[in-house]
Amino acid sequence: MIIYPTLEILDGKCVSLTRGRIDEPLLWHVDPVERAKSFAAAGAEWMHLTxxxxxxxEDTNAALCEEIIRSAGIPVQFGGGFRTHDQVANWIDKGAGRIVIGTMGTREPDLLRRxxxxxxxxxxxxxxxxxGYIMTDGWRSRSSFTPESYVTAFDDAPLAGVIVTDIDADIADRDASLGVISGLAAQTRHPVIARGTVRGIDDVARLxxxxxxxxxxxxxxxxxxxxDLGEVLAMAAAAPEPVADFQ
Structure with missing residues (x-):
């Protein structure tokens, strides 16, 4: 299992958001570029940047995000409101390992497939x-799509993966969030990347x-x-213990 140490950038600073509330960010006093480098130093294979x-x-963080991508030392999975072909192509040309797309999938699904x-x-x-519905526009607007119909609609596209976030539960209710994520994981052929379920190393073991x-x-x-990132990476890399197959 791949661990994606994650940075979220708002106004040039590292933050965490609870249930997507941009007006209530939790600010971390760390250097984003140096923190990204530390992920590679700890042995991470990938990192995620939002x-x-x-x-x-807004494009106010463009220069900083480009610096992080170029300096991290590992591939960066990058999300940031990409709505056009040119935006995606531009960031791949700048070195982003993967581009995360959300709203485009609900409004221009054929473009996403292309x-x-x-x-x-x-x-x-x-x-x-x-x-019970897919959110768009940075979690601010509700679409008419159910998660199940949405993920299966793109089963024919050669996606790198699907990031599933249960905004209802977020960090506060890991069990409910894991239930939603595992349910969707069973309905798509694409590898699923869980978000919002890890508060401790035991959560990684469960995933x-x-x-x-x-x-x-x-x-x-x-x-x-x-x-600790090193401990989490070791846990993720270890072979899982066998599980009995109950009939």
Missing amino acids: DINGLKG LAKLYPDQIVLAVDIFE KYVKNISGTLIGRALLARDV
């Missing part, structure tokens, strides 16, 4: 769920036993030092 200003249609074919295994679909979950994003727990 430009929160980009989700709002991008996935043009950049196979570099496009990741964000599936953000609130009260390893869920079929079709290939990784997890960890942001707040790392920044708060609730988990």
Whole structure:
């Protein structure tokens, strides 16, 4: 299972958001570039980066995000409100290992499919769920799509994966969130990356036993030092113990 140490950037600073509330960010006093480098030093294979200003249609963090991508020393999975072919192509040209797409999938699904074919295994679909529906525009607008119909609609696209976030539960209710994520993981052929389920190393151990979950994003727990990245990486790399097959 792949651990994606995660940074969220708002107005040039590292933050964490609770249930997507941009007006109530938790600010971390760390250098984003140096923190990204520390992920590689600890042995991470990938990192995840979200430009929160980009989700709002602003490009104020563009230079910083480019510096992080170029300096991290590991591939960066990058999300930030990408709505056009040119935006995606531009950031792949700048070195982003993967591009995370959310709103585009609900409004221009054919464009998303074309991008996935043009950049196979570099496009990741964000599936953000609130009260049983897919959210768009940085978790601010509710679509008419159910998570189940949404993920299966893109089963024919060569996506790198699907990031599933249960906004209802977020960090506060890991069991409910894991239930939603594992349910969707059983309905798509794409590898699923869980978000919002890890507060401690035991949560990583639980995720390893869920079929079709290939990784997890960890942001707040790392920044708060609730988990040690080296320990989490070792846990994720260890072979899971056998599980009895009950009839």
